[in-house]
Amino acid sequence: MNRIEVYKFGGASVKDAEAIKNVGLILQSTPQRPLVVVISAMGKTTNALEAIIKAHYNDPANLPTLVDQLKVYHEDVARSLLHGQEQSLLNDLHDLWVELNWILEDDPHPNYNYHYDQIIVFGELASTKIVSAYLEMQKIDHQWLDARSFIKTDSEFREARIQWEQTQSAIDTFVRDALHNEGMVITQGFIGSTPYNESTTLGREGSDYTAAVLAYALDASSVTIWKDVPGIMTADPKRFDKVARLEEISYNEAIEMTYYGAKVIHPKTIKPLQNKDIPLFVRPFDQPSLFGTKISSTETHFLPPIIVVEPEQVLLQISTRDFSFVAEEHLSEIFNHISRHRIKVNMMRNTAVSFIICVKNETDKLDKLKNDLEQSFHITMEVGLDLITVRHANQGVMDQLRRGKEIILEEKFGDTDRMIVKEWK
Numbered sequence: 414m415n416r417i418e419v420y421k422f423g424g425a426s427v428k429d430a431e432a433i434k435n436v437g438l439i440l441q442s443t444p445q446r447p448l449v450v451v452i453s454a455m456g457k458t459t460n461a462l463e464a465i466i467k468a469h470y471n472d473p474a475n476l477p478t479l480v481d482q483l484k485v486y487h488e489d490v491a492r493s494l495l496h497g498q499e500q501s502l503l504n505d506l507h508d509l510w511v512e513l514n515w516i517l518e519d520d521p522h523p524n525y526n527y528h529y530d531q532i533i534v535f536g537e538l539a540s541t542k543i544v545s546a547y548l549e550m551q552k553i554d555h556q557w558l559d560a561r562s563f564i565k566t567d568s569e570f571r572e573a574r575i576q577w578e579q580t581q582s583a584i585d586t587f588v589r590d591a592l593h594n595e596g597m598v599i600t601q602g603f604i605g606s607t608p609y610n611e612s613t614t615l616g617r618e619g620s621d622y623t624a625a626v627l628a629y630a631l632d633a634s635s636v637t638i639w640k641d642v643p644g645i646m647t648a649d650p651k652r653f654d655k656v657a658r659l660e661e662i663s664y665n666e667a668i669e670m671t672y673y674g675a676k677v678i679h680p681k682t683i684k685p686l687q688n689k690d691i692p693l694f695v696r697p698f699d700q701p702s703l704f705g706t707k708i709s710s711t712e713t714h715f716l717p718p719i720i721v722v723e724p725e726q727v728l729l730q731i732s733t734r735d736f737s738f739v740a741e742e743h744l745s746e747i748f749n750h751i752s753r754h755r756i757k758v759n760m761m762r763n764t765a766v767s768f769i770i771c772v773k774n775e776t777d778k779l780d781k782l783k784n785d786l787e788q789s790f791h792i793t794m795e796v797g798l799d800l801i802t803v804r805h806a807n808q809g810v811m812d813q814l815r816r817g818k819e820i821i822l823e824e825k826f827g828d829t830d831r832m833i834v835k836e837w838k
């Protein structure tokens with residue numbers, strides 16, 4: 414067999430019939446086989462399913478409307494893609510909705526994260542069914558596979574960790590066989606299953622990571638993530654005027670960027686690829702002839718400043734009740750709470766009488782953390798902040814970024830400058 418390639422198409426690239434036709438064109442025009450194609454849920458389906466899950470707990474009267482919207486969205490796309498030949502696809506989709514309704518007719522499970530994963534997987538299952546039916550109509554050979562049969566995980570629902578040995582051997586069996594027979598596999602990103610065949614997910618936007626896991630296990634020659642951007646940019650074009658595409662960056666640079674919050678690829682994606690030296694391409698699905706960005710082991714020198722903004726940050730200032738020093742034993746107590754609530758600390762600083770952390774404003778997690786900490790500490794909270802990270806900064810860029818903002822906290826380490834800021838009103 415030739416070396417395998419892995420493609421990943423995100424939600425935006427399958428959001429409607431036109432988008433799915435474009436995926437078909439890309440798959441038809443690339444001669445590359447064997448090819449594994451990982452696909453996300455259509456458009457904003459995962460958010461819509463999250464609303465359904467919340468409604469199941471808090472607002473069940475609203476469930477029929479929400480589920481109906483989801484059905485109509487998928488069935489409309491199915492009809493306009495397959496005009497006239499959609500019956501068997503509609504039957505497949507119907508089976509999925511029946512299964513979903515079974516879950517929703519029961520009481521919601523007491524374990525929210527478990528329940529979430531049993532429901533959220535329907536987005537990926539439905540989208541891949543639709544793409545697969547369209548490819549079949551286009552006579553593009555492939556086999557549809559349920560990723561839960563080979564992405565094997567632990568039971569950390571909503572943030573499941575790959576069980577590498579089981580995953581490797583399942584991929585060797587199911588995926589290699591299908592590739593051997595059909596040349597191409599269509600499967601879901603993001604979803605997996607426990608040894609007890611319960612559904613799990615790898616964290617929001619986790620499809621990129623699925624593509625990397627497959628590439629690792631299959632010793633792929635490359636991974637291509639098809640996106641609605643020209644490649645990896647020096648900053649978010651929605652926020653900044655003068656942004657440029659990065660032609661090539663190293664794995665290490667990509668790891669740094671995603672660690673600091675760059676949203677182009679899921680942070681866990683790079684490591685498995687780096688371990689096997691598999692290059693990753695980020696390319697625009699609306700201009701498939703363009704090169705995009707290449708991420709590989711080649712170290713790049715003289716990179717321009719790269720800016721990552723994480724909005725909606727909160728600064729928590731934690732001090733002892735008697736205003737004595739915050740000592741090491743306090744820190745270990747503080748971090749116990751932080752890790753128990755699975756909160757990611759984006760920046761921290763200790764001062765004489767307080768310990769300061771900067772975290773994302775996720776209200777439910779933060780409320781719990783604050784409650785716990787208030788048993789022993791005095792807490793103040795400042796909301797509405799941005800965390801700006803600049804790699805390879807220069808004076809000009811930093812001056813420009815500081816303009817019009819109050820700088821709350823600033824730090825520089827190696828090639829990375831960071832600041833927590835507040836817009837002047």
Ligand code: ASP
Pocket residue numbers: 423424453454459460536602603616617618619620621
């Ligand atoms: N559909 C999932 C999400 O929106 C996973 C993904 O797209 O990567 O988070």
Ligand code: MG
Pocket residue numbers: 423424425453618
């Ligand atoms: Mg997505």
